Amino acid sequence: MKRTKIKTLLATNPAGQSVKAEGWVRTFRNNQFISINDGSTIQNLQAVVALNSIDEQTLKRITTGACISVTGELIASLGKGQAVEVKVNTLEILGDCDAEAYPLQLKNRPSLEYLREIAHLRSRTNTMGAVMRVRHAMAYAIHKFFNDRGFFYIHTPVITGSDAEGAGAMFRVTTLDLNNPPRNEQGQVNHKEDFFGKETNLTVSGQLEGETYALALSEIYTFGPTFRAENSNTTRHLAEFWMIEPEMAFYDLHDNMQLATDLLQFLVKYALENCTEDLEFLNKRAAEEEAAKPQDQRSELGLLDRLKFVTENDFQKLSYTEAIEILKNSTPNKKKKFQYLIDQWGVDLQSEHERFLVEKHFKKPVILFNYPKEIKAFYMRQNEDNKTVAAMDVLFPGIGEIIGGSQREERYDRLLKRVQELNLPEKDLWWYLDLRKFGSAPHSGFGLGFERLMLFVTGMTNIRDVIPFPRFPGNAEF
Numbered sequence: 295m296k297r298t299k300i301k302t303l304l305a306t307n308p309a310g311q312s313v314k315a316e317g318w319v320r321t322f323r324n325n326q327f328i329s330i331n332d333g334s335t336i337q338n339l340q341a342v343v344a345l346n347s348i349d350e351q352t353l354k355r356i357t358t359g360a361c362i363s364v365t366g367e368l369i370a371s372l373g374k375g376q377a378v379e380v381k382v383n384t385l386e387i388l389g390d391c392d393a394e395a396y397p398l399q400l401k402n403r404p405s406l407e408y409l410r411e412i413a414h415l416r417s418r419t420n421t422m423g424a425v426m427r428v429r430h431a432m433a434y435a436i437h438k439f440f441n442d443r444g445f446f447y448i449h450t451p452v453i454t455g456s457d458a459e460g461a462g463a464m465f466r467v468t469t470l471d472l473n474n475p476p477r478n479e480q481g482q483v484n485h486k487e488d489f490f491g492k493e494t495n496l497t498v499s500g501q502l503e504g505e506t507y508a509l510a511l512s513e514i515y516t517f518g519p520t521f522r523a524e525n526s527n528t529t530r531h532l533a534e535f536w537m538i539e540p541e542m543a544f545y546d547l548h549d550n551m552q553l554a555t556d557l558l559q560f561l562v563k564y565a566l567e568n569c570t571e572d573l574e575f576l577n578k579r580a581a582e583e584e585a586a587k588p589q590d591q592r593s594e595l596g597l598l599d600r601l602k603f604v605t606e607n608d609f610q611k612l613s614y615t616e617a618i619e620i621l622k623n624s625t626p627n628k629k630k631k632f633q634y635l636i637d638q639w640g641v642d643l644q645s646e647h648e649r650f651l652v653e654k655h656f657k658k659p660v661i662l663f664n665y666p667k668e669i670k671a672f673y674m675r676q677n678e679d680n681k682t683v684a685a686m687d688v689l690f691p692g693i694g695e696i697i698g699g700s701q702r703e704e705r706y707d708r709l710l711k712r713v714q715e716l717n718l719p720e721k722d723l724w725w726y727l728d729l730r731k732f733g734s735a736p737h738s739g740f741g742l743g744f745e746r747l748m749l750f751v752t753g754m755t756n757i758r759d760v761i762p763f764p765r766f767p768g769n770a771e772f
């Protein structure tokens with residue numbers, strides 16, 4: 295007999311039909327009631343074995359975590375809590391699970407910190423199951439959003455010879471023998487003898503390569519892993535994260551902001567409409583976590599309310615200069631409550647400032663634009679004031695920066711001057727500069743951090759819990 299997924303069985307009209315279900319045992323009560331989960335849904339299937347119908351030896355092997363296969367009749371449930379159940383005819387143990395050694399016993403709910411240490415098993419928990427089903431739905435919805443608008447999905451390289459952000463925090467890629475690398479006459483490591491004949495690294499962003507296709511196919515996006523070797527041990531940074539980077543010819547900064555707003559609202563709405571059960575579970579879980587916090591640190595809205603709020607309200611648009619004025623005169627700045635005090639125009643904003651604007655001042659998502667050029671990347675379009683660039687960051691409650699983007703500098707002379715001012719390797723950027731020589735066009739784009747989006751949508755509070763196997767300083771287990 296063919297197996298049916300539990301999600302399908304639970305939605306089937308029970309008429310005593312023969313069915314087969316397979317999955318992992320969550321609980322086994324009274325030697326009779328087995329609740330099975332196969333991950334197709336957060337709900338468990340109840341399988342009921344008649345007393346004395348199964349031999350003693352097998353019964354003992356039905357333990358939490360064991361994998362089993364049952365066949366039987368699908369009937370309306372006699373008990374409370376579920377609509378249907380399976381009256382078991384045959385039961386087979388597919389994989390035993392030693393109850394003593396299994397780390398996921400329901401009795402003592404494991405902490406998220408502990409679960410990270412057993413990331414190969416945390417997939418079996420309700421929380422990780424819900425998070426990963428939502429993650430899948432968001433990945434699908436991203437492709438749907440762009441496909442419906444005629445954007446093309448471009449695969450940019452993972453290994454590159456360029457540093458898109460000019461920030462320098464990159465993972466090297468080499469096949470040289472680190473104990474005995476070839477050296478040139480000056481005694482430096484000779485990368486001419488390396489695999490690619492030059493220095494290479496894991497990409498920090500697909501943007502620069504993405505731009506080459508935007509200036510040919512008009513509207514493109516990338517969606518892939520990106521790598522940052524910064525030593526950031528925070529709840530919002532990963533060393534390996536996924537980024538969505540749309541890049542559009544003929545868009546100015548305002549078109550760019552509109553697309554970012556449309557994308558975020560579409561994704562949140564998609565989650566609300568398509569991940570109902572999982573979001574309800576996560577809503578409850580977030581509420582319990584909130585309740586354990588001191589009163590003044592609790593957020594005013596629950597998860598589902600926060601999600602609805604984003605879909606129903608415009609984002610606040612605000613220039614960097616206006617933001618600095620607000621922050622300068624804010625109570626936490628005057629009372630020296632900020633760790634980094636805002637004293638002058640030109641300083642970079644920290645997450646405490648971003649969160650003040652979003653959570654305390656405007657109480658809604660904020661898009662900041664026109665940042666000082668000194669604190670932004672070389673490729674951003676220079677404004678006429680000679681001080682600012684056409685940059686934009688989207689700031690979300692509880693997260694801070696969720697999107698970073700800009701209109702790009704499309705004027706060859708201006709771009710070249712900036713590359714030189716910043717001492718960037720002109721010889722590595724020759725192809726990027728070429729784009730401005732051969733049919734340049736105004737264009738814009740942004741990067742959405744996929745895991746930052748996941749934090750917002752699931753209400754989880756640590757970015758390490760919204761990716762299956764997090765990579766962060768000191769950790770590359772699994």
Ligand code: 4AD
Nearest residue numbers: 499501531532535539696697698699740741743746
């Ligand atoms: O602001 P960032 O560095 O921008 C870029 O990389 C541009 N090339 C994007 C573009 O214009 N095409 O990164 C973009 C987003 C951030 O807003 C944040 O959401 C996420 O990527 N991000 C991270 N997410 C997790 N861990 C990290 N270490 C991250 N660094 C950035």
Ligand code: MG
Nearest residue numbers: 687695697698
């Ligand atoms: Mg940024």
